Amino acid sequence: MTGVWQCQGVTTTSAVGAVRQGSLRELNLAVVLGRIAAAARPPSRADLATDTGLTRATVSAVVDDLIGGRLVCESAPAPRSGAGRPARGLVLADHGPAGLGLEINVDYLAACVVDLAGTVRHHVVHRADLRPVSPADAVARLAALAADAHAAADREGLVLAGATLAVPGLVDAHGLVRLAPNLGWRDVDVPGLLADRLRIDPVPGVPPLVVDNEANLAALGELHAGPPGAPSFLHISGEVGIGAGIVLNGSLFRGARGWSGEIGHVPVRPDGRPCRCGGRGCLERYAGQEAILTAAGLTGTDLPADTATTTLAGLAADGDQAALTALHDAGTALGVAVSAVVNLLDLDTVVLGGGYATLAPWLCPAILTELSRRVLTARWAEVTVRPAALGPRSAAVGGAGSVVRAVIARPVGWLARSG
Amino acid sequence: MTGVWQCQGVTTTSAVGAVRQGSLRELNLAVVLGRIAAAARPPSRADLATDTGLTRATVSAVVDDLIGGRLVCESAPAPRSGAGRPARGLVLADHGPAGLGLEINVDYLAACVVDLAGTVRHHVVHRADLRPVSPADAVARLAALAADAHAAADREGLVLAGATLAVPGLVDAHGLVRLAPNLGWRDVDVPGLLADRLRIDPVPGVPPLVVDNEANLAALGELHAGPPGAPSFLHISGEVGIGAGIVLNGSLFRGARGWSGEIGHVPVRPDGRPCRCGGRGCLERYAGQEAILTAAGLTGTDLPADTATTTLAGLAADGDQAALTALHDAGTALGVAVSAVVNLLDLDTVVLGGGYATLAPWLCPAILTELSRRVLTARWAEVTVRPAALGPRSAAVGGAGSVVRAVIARPVGWLARSG
DNA sequence: CGCAATTTGTTCAGTGGTTGAATTAAATGA
DNA sequence: TCATTTAATTCAACCACTGAACAAATTGCG
Numbered sequence: 034m035t036g037v038w039q040c041q042g043v044t045t046t047s048a049v050g051a052v053r054q055g056s057l058r059e060l061n062l063a064v065v066l067g068r069i070a071a072a073a074r075p076p077s078r079a080d081l082a083t084d085t086g087l088t089r090a091t092v093s094a095v096v097d098d099l100i101g102g103r104l105v106c107e108s109a110p111a112p113r114s115g116a117g118r119p120a121r122g123l124v125l126a127d128h129g130p131a132g133l134g135l136e137i138n139v140d141y142l143a144a145c146v147v148d149l150a151g152t153v154r155h156h157v158v159h160r161a162d163l164r165p166v167s168p169a170d171a172v173a174r175l176a177a178l179a180a181d182a183h184a185a186a187d188r189e190g191l192v193l194a195g196a197t198l199a200v201p202g203l204v205d206a207h208g209l210v211r212l213a214p215n216l217g218w219r220d221v222d223v224p225g226l227l228a229d230r231l232r233i234d235p236v237p238g239v240p241p242l243v244v245d246n247e248a249n250l251a252a253l254g255e256l257h258a259g260p261p262g263a264p265s266f267l268h269i270s271g272e273v274g275i276g277a278g279i280v281l282n283g284s285l286f287r288g289a290r291g292w293s294g295e296i297g298h299v300p301v302r303p304d305g306r307p308c309r310c311g312g313r314g315c316l317e318r319y320a321g322q323e324a325i326l327t328a329a330g331l332t333g334t335d336l337p338a339d340t341a342t343t344t345l346a347g348l349a350a351d352g353d354q355a356a357l358t359a360l361h362d363a364g365t366a367l368g369v370a371v372s373a374v375v376n377l378l379d380l381d382t383v384v385l386g387g388g389y390a391t392l393a394p395w396l397c398p399a400i401l402t403e404l405s406r407r408v409l410t411a412r413w414a415e416v417t418v419r420p421a422a423l424g425p426r427s428a429a430v431g432g433a434g435s436v437v438r439a440v441i442a443r444p445v446g447w448l449a450r451s452g
Numbered sequence: 453m454t455g456v457w458q459c460q461g462v463t464t465t466s467a468v469g470a471v472r473q474g475s476l477r478e479l480n481l482a483v484v485l486g487r488i489a490a491a492a493r494p495p496s497r498a499d500l501a502t503d504t505g506l507t508r509a510t511v512s513a514v515v516d517d518l519i520g521g522r523l524v525c526e527s528a529p530a531p532r533s534g535a536g537r538p539a540r541g542l543v544l545a546d547h548g549p550a551g552l553g554l555e556i557n558v559d560y561l562a563a564c565v566v567d568l569a570g571t572v573r574h575h576v577v578h579r580a581d582l583r584p585v586s587p588a589d590a591v592a593r594l595a596a597l598a599a600d601a602h603a604a605a606d607r608e609g610l611v612l613a614g615a616t617l618a619v620p621g622l623v624d625a626h627g628l629v630r631l632a633p634n635l636g637w638r639d640v641d642v643p644g645l646l647a648d649r650l651r652i653d654p655v656p657g658v659p660p661l662v663v664d665n666e667a668n669l670a671a672l673g674e675l676h677a678g679p680p681g682a683p684s685f686l687h688i689s690g691e692v693g694i695g696a697g698i699v700l701n702g703s704l705f706r707g708a709r710g711w712s713g714e715i716g717h718v719p720v721r722p723d724g725r726p727c728r729c730g731g732r733g734c735l736e737r738y739a740g741q742e743a744i745l746t747a748a749g750l751t752g753t754d755l756p757a758d759t760a761t762t763t764l765a766g767l768a769a770d771g772d773q774a775a776l777t778a779l780h781d782a783g784t785a786l787g788v789a790v791s792a793v794v795n796l797l798d799l800d801t802v803v804l805g806g807g808y809a810t811l812a813p814w815l816c817p818a819i820l821t822e823l824s825r826r827v828l829t830a831r832w833a834e835v836t837v838r839p840a841a842l843g844p845r846s847a848a849v850g851g852a853g854s855v856v857r858a859v860i861a862r863p864v865g866w867l868a869r870s871g
Numbered sequence: 872c873g874c875a876a877t878t879t880g881t882t883c884a885g886t887g888g889t890t891g892a893a894t895t896a897a898a899t900g901a
Numbered sequence: 902t903c904a905t906t907t908a909a910t911t912c913a914a915c916c917a918c919t920g921a922a923c924a925a926a927t928t929g930c931g
Contacts, residue, residue, distance in 0.1 A: 051504035052471070052479045054889045054916060060471045061918090079879055085470035091918055093880060116928040117878025203829065211832065265708050277796065286700055288798020289684050295795040295828050300788060301719075369719060373792055376714040377696065379707020409714045410622065413630065473887060473918045480888090498908055510889055512909060535899040536907025 058095070059445045061087065065095045066104060066444050070149075071261035075108045075122025096123060102448040103129045104149065104440075125149040130236065130447055131191035132436025133182055134429035136199040137171055138247065139163060139215050139273055140339065143426060144178035146186045146193070147433035149441065151257055155185040158426060168221045176230040183232065194440050194447065195239040196231055197432030198223060199247040201272060203292050208244040214309075215273040238446030239439045247428040248294050251386050251421070252278020253285055254431025257438065258422045265380050267371065268421065269296065270387035270428075275317050281378070297321065299370040319366035322388055328359035339425070342388045349395045360395035367396060368403025375408050375416055386421035393420035477514070478864045480506065484514045485523060485863050489568075490680035494527045494541025515542060521867040522548045523568065523859075544568040549655065549866055550610035551855025552601055553848035555618040556590055556642075557666065558582060558634050558692050559758065562845060563597035565605045565612070566852035568860065570676055574604040577845060587640045595649040602651065613859050613866065614658040615650055616851030617642060618666040620691060622711050627663040633728075634692040657865030658858045666847040667713050670805050670840070671697020672704055673850025676857065677841045684799050686790065687840065688715065689806035689847075694736050700797070716740065718789040738785035741807055747778035758844070761807045768814045779814035786815060787822025794827050794835055805840035812839035 052060070068084055069076060078096055082089040099105040108122040129149050136143040140162055146155040157178055163171050179196070186193050200223065202213025208224040223244050235241045252268035255278075263283030270276045275297035279286045287293055297317035298308065305314025318324055326332050326341055329348065348356035371383055383400070385393045397418050404418070405411050423430055440447050471479070487503055488495060497515055501508040518524040527541040548568050555562040559581055565574040576597055582590050598615070605612050619642065621632025627643040642663050654660045671687035674697075682702030689695045694716035698705045706712055716736035717727065724733025737743055745751050745760055748767065767775035790802055802819070804812045816837050823837070824830050842849055859866050 051483045051506045052476055052889095053505060057471050057476055057889095057917060064470045077879070086472060087470045088919055089880065090882080090920080094917080115878080116876065118880075118926040120879060279796070281700065281705055286797070289800040290798055290829070290833055292829050292833075293796065293798040295798070298795055298826065298828055299792040300826065370792075373718040373789075374796060376717055377698070377712065377793060377796075378705070379709055379712040379714070381708040407717065407719065409717055410709070410711050414709055414711075471918095476888060476918095496908070507890055508909065509891080509911080513888080534907080535905065537897040537909075539908060 058098075059443075061085075061091065061095050062098060062444045062448070063442060065092060066099055066441055069099075069105060069123050070125055070441050075124045077120030077122060079120060081123075098448065099444065102444070102451060104444055104447065127152070128190035129192065130194035130437065130440045131186055132433035132440075133179065133186070133193045133196040133231070133233070134199070134250075134431070134433025134436075135175055135179060135196060136247065136426075136429040136432070137163060137175055137216070138199075138201050138428075141426070142171070142175050142178055143429040144175070144182040145429045145433050146182050146189075146191060147430060147437060148191060149437050151434055151437065153430055153433075154189055154191065155182050156430070157181065164215075164217055168218055168223070169226055172223060172226040172230075176227060179227075179231055192451075193233050194236045195241050195243070195436040196233060197243045197245060197250065197435055198227065199245060199250045199428035199432050201247045201274065201276070204244050204246055206291060208242070210244065234450075236440065236446050236450050238443045239436065243432070243435070245432065246276065246278075246291075246294065247272070248276030248387075249278045249285055249287065250428040250431040250435065251423075252280050252384075252431070253435050254423050254427040255384050255386065255421055256280050256283065256285070257431070257434040264382065265378070266382035266384055267374055267378075267380055268384040268386050269367070269371070269389060271320065271322060271385070271389035271392070272387045273322050275321055276387075277374075279378075296370055296374070299373060301366045301369040316366055316370045320363040320370075325359050325363045325392075328362060329353075329356045339388070342391050346391050346395075349392075357395065360392060361399050364396040364399025365403060368400040369407070371400060371418075372403050372407035375404065379410065381414060381416060383416065383418045384421050385418065386423075386427060387425055390420045390425045393418075477517075478862075480504075480510065480514050481517060481863045481867070482861060484511060485518055485860055488518075488524060488542050489544055489860050492680075494543045496539030496541060498539060500542070517867065518863065521863070521870065523863055523866065546571070547609040548611065549613035549856065549859045550605055551852035551859075552598065552605070552612045552615040552650070552652070553618070553669075553850070553852025553855075554594055554598060554615060555666065555845070555848040555851070556582060556594055556635070557618075557620050557847075560845070561590070561594050561597055562848040563594070563601040564848045564852050565601050565608075565610060566849060566856060567610055568856050570853055570856070572849055572852075573608055573610065574601050575849070576600065583634075583636055587637055587642070588645060591642060591645040591649075595646060598650055611870075612652050613655045614660050614662070614855040615652060616662045616664060616669065616854055617646065618664060618669045618847035618851050620666045620693065620695070623663050623665055625710060627661070629663065653869075655859065655865050655869050657862045658855065662851070662854070664851065665695065665697075665710075665713065666691070667695030667806075668697045668704055668706065669847040669850040669854065670842075671699050671803075671850070672854050672857075673842050673846040674803050674805065674840055675699050675702065675704070676850070676853040683801065684797070685801035685803055686793055686797075686799055687803040687805050688786070688790070688808060690739065690741060690804070690808035690811075691806045692741050694740055695806075696793075698797075715789055715793070718792060720785045720788040735785055735789045739782040739789075744778050744782045744811075747781060748772075748775045758807070761810050765810050765814075768811075776814065779811060780818045783815040783818025784822055787819040788826070790819060790837075791822050791826035794823065798829065800833060800835060802835065802837045803840050804837065805842075805846060806844055809839045809844045812837075 078092045082092045103126050105123050106126045108124045131146050131148045134145045142159040144157050148154050203211045205211050210221040233241045248270040251270050255268050265281045268278040277294040277296040298315040300314050301316050302314030306318045307313050308315040308318050400418050404416050497511045501511045522545050525545045527543045550565050550567045553564045561578040563576050567573050622630045624630050629637050629640040652660045667689040670689050674687050684700045687697040696713040696715040717734040719733045720735050721733030725737045726732050727734040727737050819837050823835050
């Protein structure tokens with residue numbers, strides 16, 4: 034008896050819709066555009082044909098549609114070795130659809146524009162303490178930043194296809210911010226306040242405004258910034274609270290209600306300090322921004338959070354003992370929580386984002402120590418812990434990126450819109 | 453500005469292969485068969501047409517292929533209300549392909565046959581302490597059970613399309629059992645020992661033998677036994693060790709290397725009892741079978757594990773204080789670990805399987821108490837904790853089910869095989 | 872310089888599979 | 902008995918992919 038032996042079964046094709054006649058072209062448009070987006074260097078039509086298994090004739094037809102829709106451009110012919118007609122490289126258009134990324138956080142507002150290729154074409158961060166500001170006022174200020182971003186996009190020949198707003202809290206399926214504890218918000222209808230001010234010409238299949246948790250979007254940003262593929266990793270955002278975005282097999286896992294990633298209340302000392310969540314010994318009480326700053330003796334200085342983090346990093350770099358101890362202890366607590374996650378999900382990568390991105394050099398050793406002690410499979414397979422590629426404040430960029438990914442995933446919507 | 457407002461972004465179409473001409477029919481065969489499998493009552497061709505969006509003509513053609521391939525049968529016309537030609541109901545064939553499920557566990561062997569519809573057509577459990585038995589001998593005994601199952605399938609007109617073997621340990625991508633601690637196995641090449649004895653006529657697209665972790669397969673069994681849909685839940689198997697199968701959006705999540713679900717070593721008392729994994733205060737030390745039995749005063753009785761569990765359940769039912777306390781404490785430990793998982797993944801359901809299935813009535817209250825204390829979103833959304841629908845020892849059934857799911861997910865393989 | 876070799880991209884008749892409308896089939900109800 | 906209603910099939914039309922042939926553009930060798 035011969036056959037291919039494999040351990041893991043076939044992944045069941047999750048309720049894919051039926052394939053109608055027209056869906057055929059629709060799907061192939063998405064496949065070809067996806068390959069162009071994922072390719073390391075500009076592929077030729079012939080490359081795409083061998084890559085996808087389609088014939089060159091089909092690929093040419095599909096690419097013609099994509100070029101006609103201004104999603105793809107022909108780049109300068111790549112320098113080729115060997116004989117034969119030189120290939121014409123295909124790249125994502127730098128003047129087509131773009132995504133608008135927005136963020137409301139505790140101590141800043143942000144807006145950015147990301148083009149199809151994932152390049153950040155515009156990015157503005159506006160520092161301000163938003164805690165004393167009403168939701169309506171905060172949204173009004175954000176709308177001004179969004180208008181600037183819109184103008185910048187116009188100047189660069191980009192068309193905004195949708196917007197994504199990152200908030201530090203729980204968001205329900207309708208975009209309602211159910212709870213943003215560190216902002217003091219509860220049941221705020223952000224889409225209702227913001228939607229009419231954005232003036233986005235809707236693209237079929239692309240939601241004009243998505244509101245999502247900041248940690249989720251930062252994880253998405255990390256996903257798109259990294260090499261193509263379907264990685265699984267945990268992205269931990271250390272802001273005032275601690276949130277995590279979970280990327281599994283290349284897509285964000287949001288949980289049954291979109292509220293996944295609440296790692297801040299994993300117990301790391303079950304009989305430890307009481308937490309405002311009602312539990313005891315939650316991670317947030319040992320590795321949250323406040324806990325670290327207090328342990329390092331930086332409390333009461335009334336610095337903005339990001340400045341305090343930078344100060345702390347500076348102290349640690351200078352060898353300040355209190356800072357080093359505080360960071361080591363926080364790293365240990367993080368390590369306990371992360372070990373549980375890695376044991377459960379068998380992840381091979383943990384990304385430190387938000388404030389942790391800056392503090393990563395001093396957090397990593399303690400985290401790795403805990404991982405090697407507590408992860409059952411540590412002997413066979415390494416777990417990588419690294420700072421976020423996009424650095425802190427990446428949620429807006431991740432959100433904008435998710436808009437263009439939506440266009441790339443279903444290009445027909447865009448093509449139908451612009452004749 | 454109008455449009456659909458939604459919180460969560462579009463799920464990116466994960467690297468789907470290109471759609472060739474022939475794939476069209478291939479995909480629609482899968483879609484239609486999937487709907488027939490998922491339907492609550494036998495659907496008619498017309499039902500399928502409105503359901504899938506295909507035309508009735510196309511559905512008829514597709515269904516003809518499926519009936520010709522003996523995957524689907526016409527059932528007796530369903531009693532219809534109202535006028536009109538009565539519909540002919542379509543059901544999965546009870547004489548077509550079937551799956552062989554096998555299990556090697558610490559104290560029993562099992563083999564079963566499951567047909568397309570998910571009905572268990574044959575099931576044999578052979579009790580034996582496998583710890584003193586060599587892997588080769590254990591596989592030889594299992595092969596005898598498998599031969600019986602094969603004969604039973606033949607008698608019922610079923611054709612085995614593939615086999616799945618459940619083992620209580622870590623399995624790598626090649627089917628190698630890297631470590632089965634409670635069985636004392638290490639780096640055992642089970643496919644090499646078993647494959648040639650199974651005599652399975654391979655079906656294209658269906659792996660002839662899959663080896664997987666027992667907890668994963670039990671979770672798959674639970675998934676298929678439940679209502680159709682794409683649920684997310686955690687299935688906890690309490691055997692000698694504690695394993696978990698994680699089902700996310702209707703598919704099993706296996707992790708980067710297939711080793712997800714190691715919940716037994718989540719710390720629930722970080723400075724608690726030392727564990728053989730090297731950590732301290734692991735869940736297994738508080739809610740593992742040994743820990744519970746010891747706490748209940750049932751240790752040293754040298755009973756087989758399942759008998760001991762039944763005995764314990766009997767004592768608890770009779771109000772034995774030691775048993776009740778032991779179960780309450782185990783439930784509390786489980787609740788701490790489960791809370792962490794629920795906070796992280798936002799699951800709405802936790803299923804108690806393996807030995808826990810029997811003990812669920814006494815474990816649930818303590819688990820629910822911890823959940824309500826520790827889960828941040830508990831106020832908005834309930835978490836259901838329930839015993840496994842398939843009961844204990846469901847891994848073999850789940851494995852057999854995963855074989856038929858593979859056939860349903862890609863029926864062309866089967867159709868190509870049998871003219 | 873010229874020509875074969877090579878690779879890219881396009882053209883075009885052919886085909887598979889879906890489409891939509893018309894038709895047949897089989898029941899209910901007035 | 903016949904109009905009404907719903908189910909399923911038939912068939913010409915059509916859409917998008919296929920495969921082979923062809924045109925285009927470059928390298929390399931004599």
